[in-house]
Amino acid sequence: MSLEIKNFDPRPIGVFDSGVGGLSVLNQLINHFPEENFVYLGDTARLPYGSKSPLTIQKYVTQNINYLVRHQQIKAVVVACNSASTVLSQIQLASDLPVFGVIKPGARAAFQISKTKKIGLWATRATVKQESYPKALKDLDSTITCISVPCPLLVPLVEEGLWQGDIVDAVLNHYFNQTDFNNLDTLILGCTHYPFIKSSIEKVIHKKNLKVNIIDSALALAEDLSQAFKNNLVQKNSSALKKGSLSLLLTDEASHFMELALKTFPSWENSKFQLIDLNQIV
Amino acid sequence: MSLEIKNFDPRPIGVFDSGVGGLSVLNQLINHFPEENFVYLGDTARLPYGSKSPLTIQKYVTQNINYLVRHQQIKAVVVACNSASTVLSQIQLASDLPVFGVIKPGARAAFQISKTKKIGLWATRATVKQESYPKALKDLDSTITCISVPCPLLVPLVEEGLWQGDIVDAVLNHYFNQTDFNNLDTLILGCTHYPFIKSSIEKVIHKKNLKVNIIDSALALAEDLSQAFKNNLVQKNSSALKKGSLSLLLTDEASHFMELALKTFPSWENSKFQLIDLNQIV
Numbered sequence: 179m180s181l182e183i184k185n186f187d188p189r190p191i192g193v194f195d196s197g198v199g200g201l202s203v204l205n206q207l208i209n210h211f212p213e214e215n216f217v218y219l220g221d222t223a224r225l226p227y228g229s230k231s232p233l234t235i236q237k238y239v240t241q242n243i244n245y246l247v248r249h250q251q252i253k254a255v256v257v258a259c260n261s262a263s264t265v266l267s268q269i270q271l272a273s274d275l276p277v278f279g280v281i282k283p284g285a286r287a288a289f290q291i292s293k294t295k296k297i298g299l300w301a302t303r304a305t306v307k308q309e310s311y312p313k314a315l316k317d318l319d320s321t322i323t324c325i326s327v328p329c330p331l332l333v334p335l336v337e338e339g340l341w342q343g344d345i346v347d348a349v350l351n352h353y354f355n356q357t358d359f360n361n362l363d364t365l366i367l368g369c370t371h372y373p374f375i376k377s378s379i380e381k382v383i384h385k386k387n388l389k390v391n392i393i394d395s396a397l398a399l400a401e402d403l404s405q406a407f408k409n410n411l412v413q414k415n416s417s418a419l420k421k422g423s424l425s426l427l428l429t430d431e432a433s434h435f436m437e438l439a440l441k442t443f444p445s446w447e448n449s450k451f452q453l454i455d456l457n458q459i460v
Numbered sequence: 461m462s463l464e465i466k467n468f469d470p471r472p473i474g475v476f477d478s479g480v481g482g483l484s485v486l487n488q489l490i491n492h493f494p495e496e497n498f499v500y501l502g503d504t505a506r507l508p509y510g511s512k513s514p515l516t517i518q519k520y521v522t523q524n525i526n527y528l529v530r531h532q533q534i535k536a537v538v539v540a541c542n543s544a545s546t547v548l549s550q551i552q553l554a555s556d557l558p559v560f561g562v563i564k565p566g567a568r569a570a571f572q573i574s575k576t577k578k579i580g581l582w583a584t585r586a587t588v589k590q591e592s593y594p595k596a597l598k599d600l601d602s603t604i605t606c607i608s609v610p611c612p613l614l615v616p617l618v619e620e621g622l623w624q625g626d627i628v629d630a631v632l633n634h635y636f637n638q639t640d641f642n643n644l645d646t647l648i649l650g651c652t653h654y655p656f657i658k659s660s661i662e663k664v665i666h667k668k669n670l671k672v673n674i675i676d677s678a679l680a681l682a683e684d685l686s687q688a689f690k691n692n693l694v695q696k697n698s699s700a701l702k703k704g705s706l707s708l709l710l711t712d713e714a715s716h717f718m719e720l721a722l723k724t725f726p727s728w729e730n731s732k733f734q735l736i737d738l739n740q741i742v
Contacts, residue, residue: 223516224506229619231713234505234738303716331627334616337511345613348630431513434585456516 189253190215190425191403192246196225196238198337198438199370200258203280205443206396207256210404214422217250223430223456226333227261228302228369235304236265245459247273250425254278254407256399260301260368264308276406283402284366284395285314289322291391292364296323298357298390301368303328311368325362329353329369336371339438342378350375350382359388366393374442424449429456472497472707473685474534476524478507480619480720481652482540485562487725488678489538492686496704499532505712505738508615509543510584510651517586518547527741529555532707536560536689538681542583542650546590558688565684566648566677567596573673574646577601580639580672581608583650584615593650607644611635611651618653621720624660632657632664641670648675656724706731711738 191214193204204218219242221227227235239262246252254276257263263279271277288297299311305328312324331349340346357365367373373394383390424446428435431453440447473496475486486500501524503509509517521544528534536558539545545561553559570579581593587610594606613631622628639647649655655676665672708731710717722729 223512225511229507229714229716230505234712237738330620331616331622334613338612340613345627345630345634348627352627430516432511434511456519 186213187253188215189251190217190423192217192219192243192250192252192255193258194219194221194242194246194255195257195259195262195370196221196227197371198374198435198442199333201439201442202370202373202394203256203258203396203399206394206400207403208422208424210400212421215424216422217246217252217425217427219246219427219454220429220432220435222428222432222435226302226337227259228304228330228333230261230304232265232268232304232308235261236269238262239265240269240271241459243269243271243275243277244273245454247271247275249458250427254403256403258370258396260284260370260395261304264305264310278399278402278406280370280395280399281310282314283398284368284393285311285318287395287398288364288366288391288393289315289318291393292322294361294363295319295321296325296362296364298359298362298365299324299326299368300329300332300353300357300365300372301326302333303330305368311366325358327353327357329372332375333369333371336374337434337438339441341375346375346378347382350378354382354386359386359390363389364391364393367395370396426451427454428452429454429459468495469535470497471533471535472499472705474499474501474525474528474532474537475540476501476503476528476537477541477544477652478503478509478520479653480656480717480724481615483721483724484652484655484676485538485540485678485681488676488682489685490704490706492682494703497706498704499528499534499707499709501528501709501736502711502714502717504710504714504717508584508619509541510586510612510615512543512586514547514550514586514590517543518551520544521547522551522553523741525551525553525557525559527736529553529557531740532709536685538685540652540678542566542652542677543586546587546592560681560684560688562652562677562681563592563596565680566650566675567593567600569677569680570646570648570673570675571597571600571604573675574604576643576645577603578605578607578644578646580641580644580647581606581650582611582614582635582639582647582654583608585610585612587650593648607640609635609639611654614657615651615653618656619716619720621723623657628657628660629664632660636664636668641668641672645671646673646675648677650677652678708733709736710734711736711741
């Protein structure tokens with residue numbers, strides 16, 4: 179029997195990304211808030227965002243959030259994509275819904291753990307260009323140096339389900355060679371796709387005898403959500419309580435997306451899946 | 461002084477793709493028809509198409525062609541993308557404009573050169589799934605066997621300007637291992653991105669001591685255009701005549717696209733470039 183939680187707001191939390199990257203964030207959120215209801219919107223008809231311009235990304239992000247507000251009665255939205263999170267300060271929404279991006283939590287986690295104050299950022303071309311991470315890090319400590327490296331090939335590898343092996347190693351070596359690791363002690367995975375290949379990244383770090391902390395923004399983001407909703411979010415580890423629901427919405431029929439999602443999260447097999455018309459969100 | 465060509469129709473030929481892939485086709489067309497005027501539409505706001513569903517691709521293709529007809533007064537359209545060419549038979553256009561895809565010319569060229577009648581196809585996931593090449597080959601010769609291999613990682617490599625080196629070799633080895641080359645004498649590059657890495661593919665073929673003809677649909681496509689417009693297209697090698705114009709239209713501001721385009725075709729530096737609003741083509 180489910181216990182009743184005082185002040186618990188049963189409306190779902192909306193989470194969106196263009197493709198599978200945001201699933202790494204969603205997974206962390208479900209682990210942290212198992213009683214919550216979630217709606218995941220994957221904008222698969224227009225993926226990826228990381229190679230698009232800020233203006234186009236702003237347009238897509240605004241449309242996605244407005245759709246979630248209008249059609250899904252969400253209580254908060256999580257932008258589970260770094261490229262999309264970089265434009266949040268530039269968009270205007272029709273609602274005063276709480277919006278959570280991944281940049282600030284990721285920067286804060288890196289700031290808290292780094293001792294050398296030299297922090298690396300691996301991200302998409304769009305995220306690097308927007309300079310949101312260096313700015314967020316400078317706001318926390320003006321002496322921080324941020325080394326930004328665009329790593330666009332990591333997204334298609336993850337989308338293809340290639341998370342380890344020769345190709346991944348060749349691509350990682352390419353980006354390791356482009357990153358100045360001298361005195362650098364922290365590396366932000368500034369794209370929600372990258373956590374899927376975290377163990378391959380750690381393997382190269384170990385092989386190269388580097389000492390580098392890896393930052394996955396999703397964990398820090400979950401803390402932000404917990405703080406913001408402490409009165410009406412279900413507490414972590416409430417295993418006796420009723421498990422929340424999950425709806426998956428996609429803008430394009432994407433069997434490949436579903437394959438990858440189920441490969442990663444087999445328990446989602448019975449989740450509600452729905453194809454939504456892009457015209458509804460335009 | 462320019463010579464006057466009898467029956468020459470000065471309206472431009474429209475060419476479109478989602479990104480840089482179609483530039484390989486455009487380049488062939490300009491080489492074959494230097495006097496022609498061209499308008500290139502790159503749907504960079506929604507690239508790539510190869511990972512999207514047939515229905516979504518149909519929608520984008522219809523919108524792009526209708527835009528070119530309404531706003532650019534074109535006399536013909538070339539769909540310089542294999543994933544887009546696979547849906548041509550399923551779309552209905554508001555005009556009776558001649559539409560040229562890359563599938564049939566590519567299949568014909570492969571059929572003409574293959575002796576073993578075992579033909580390989582490397583293409584995007586969408587193109588492989590649609591089975592347009594095997595169907596087009598069977599229409600030419602029912603005894604042909606087509607070995608189709610989706611090679612989705614080749615597109616981001618080309619988009620990144622990585623056309624040779626360790627990463628390309630690792631990815632190519634991956635796809636060579638997935639392809640049954642036993643008795644296969646012809647390989648269709650079923651994606652307009654792939655010709656950019658043709659020399660790397662040829663290097664592996666040579667290293668593996670294989671004897672395989674490489675088919676780039678763009679050459680066969682140019683022949684189709686030549687046939688269809690023999691009365692009013694300027695002849696090849698008409699070097700004394702006035703050079704045609706080129707307009708580049710993009711649906712998203714894409715400095716990276718322009719960099720790659722100019723890296724490949726330095727002479728395009730003075731071409732007219734224009735950003736078009738996606739709402740105009742929706």
